[in-house]
Amino acid sequence: MAIVDLYNMKGQKIGEQELKDEIFNIEPNLDVMWRYVDYQLSRRRAGTASTKTRAEVSGGGRKPWPQKHTGRARHGSIRSPIWRHGGVAHGPKPRDWSKKLPKKMKRLAIKSALSQRFREGNLIVLDDMKFDEPKTKNMRQVLSDLQLTGKKVLFVLPWKKTEYENVKLACRNISGVKAIIADNTGASQNGEVRVDGLNVYDILNHEKLVLTKDVVAKIEEVLK
Structure with missing residues (x-):
């Protein structure tokens, strides 16, 4: 299994995290990743020009x-x-620009993007990432402690809960920093709906990828 260092929010190493090779350490498929990004960006087009x-x-x-x-x-x-x-x-006339992509290709694309960041050494795993208040200064402090200031960083959070929503809100005023809620199944956790979804475009559009232990466990459960 692949192994990465496990950190807390203060940037202190507190252990190691094992990652499944079949998810985080495969040979990245560049063609499939391109197809996924094309699929994502096509679905974003409004298609309302007329x-x-x-x-x-x-x-x-x-x-x-x-x-x-x-x-x-x-x-x-x-x-x-x-x-x-x-x-x-x-x-131009109104049209639907969305495309379709097989589930197997989507899964391979996400695995490839995760593996790409791991092989580059740009994958960071935290034990958890929560804020009591949605304050930008809290996020700036975390970035400083993790030595990520001035870099494009994607934080991936596990559930839609207040503590994680605060992290997401705290990122909004920092250029190049984004936080998303990982799960895109639409299932519920303690009655709360999950949002966003882990996706290839966001992973590739940010230099550093920061996951929590819960996100790693969820990824390995879904993509096994």
Whole structure:
């Protein structure tokens, strides 16, 4: 098994954490990771861009001038795409940009992203990460203690509870730092709904990945 140091929020090493090789130490599949990121970004597109064709622009029902004997080019409508204020030719229309990706590819992509950060030495595991209040200064202190100040950092938290929500809120005013709730199953823990979801884009978009022990256990349970 792969092994990483286990730290507390003060940056002190308090032990070691074992990681399953089949999840955190596989050969990263770059193609599958690219497909997952493309899948994620495509689903974010609103697809609401819309322009009017010549049939949808108001006016233009009458032929502007006779077909012949005027010395001018023939025209059938002042709402033709070649006219000012006319319709748009081949313009965007509302559409669904979302794509599909097989579950096996999603799982492989997440394993690949986790393994990529582990092999780079950019994976950090904490025993826990909780704040009593959502204060930015608390997060800045944690970043300083972990020697992560000035770096792009992704914190992954296990459940939607007040202590973890405070961590998420404390990150909002720090550039390059983000916290997400890990579970994306929609299941409940003590009656509370989980949100966000661990995803490849966020992992790859941040230099450092910080997990808690509970998150590691959940990842190994889901991706086994």
